[in-house]
Amino acid sequence: MTTPISACQNENSVIRIIRMKNRIIRIANCGFTLRIGGFTFTELIVVVSIIAVLTSASIMGAINISQHARRVRARDDVQALIHGVLQYQIDMGFFPPDVWSGIDPGLTQPLPNNPYGFYPGPGGGIWTNDAGLPSNWQDIVNERWNGPYIEHFPQFTPWKGLYDYNYWPTPSACHPHGIYIGIQPMADTGANSIPAVDEQYFIDEQIDVDGCNNRYVQVLIQSLD
Known part of the structure; x- marks a missing residue:
């Protein structure tokens, strides 16, 4: 296939022939012919374009799979926490006390604890609020x-x-007083919050009860109204 070149600087154009195994690139008389391994230049561009489209589709598919997996894991974690809190309430007659983000309110041990030794509450201790x-x-x-x-x-x-296990005995700005499981960012820096698109998913599924896309998902366990 011959494709015209847009401009010729000289009537006597330079002719170069480069042979590398089965590749032939011939540029001559203000035009060129390109063949690589038996493919024309146009055919090669088509193949490359198809590969690019398939690669892009594969990447998007992987992103969607990863996004779905995170949502499923979050739902499973929250359901496990809700089940544990309700079992605790049945045995105790009351819900666990409010605790700092990332702290176990008493589901794996009798009293609030930090099972992983990471991110202690204010003052380096296990902060609790036993109001109610x-x-x-x-x-x-x-x-x-x-x-x-x-x-x-x-x-x-x-x-x-x-x-974050949240026991709010009084109403907050966004929520009525009640028992919640929060999917929240790091409390000290605000980093690693849930992406807006993922929070919107939880809102649409009526899991995030405040209906506000503010990077804080609050799942209601029980209202205290």
């Missing part, structure tokens, strides 16, 4: 606890943020 609980709640837990209520506490979300 009996004054002797720790004694009750030590007597009635019949766990573990979950095989392991999933501290990190699929987006490398933190799960």
Whole structure:
């Protein structure tokens, strides 16, 4: 196939012949012919274009699979946490106390704990807020606890943020008072929040109860109204 070149600088154009095994590139008389391994230049471009399209489709498919896997894992983690919290409530007669992000509220051990030794609460300790609980709640837990209520506490979300058990005895700006599992960013830096497209998925599925795409997913376990 011969393709015209847009401009000729000289009537006597330079003729070069390069032979490398089965490749022949011939440029002559203000035009060129390209053959590589029996393919014309146009055919080669078509093949490369097809490969590019297939590669792009494969990459997008891999991204979609990875995105779906993260969503499924988050749903599974939240369901396991909800089940554990409800079992705890049945045995104790009350819900676990509110705890700092990433802290087990008492599902793998009787009292709130940090099973992975990472990201301690304020002051380096296990922060809790026992508002709404009996004054002797720790004694009750030590007597009635019949766990573990979950095989392991999933501290990190699929987006490398933190799960947070939230006991809000009074209403907040976005939520009525109740018991929630949060899919949240790192509490100290705000990093690793759930992407907006993934939070919108949880909103559309009516899992994120506030209906607000703010990078904080809150899954209601039980309202305290």
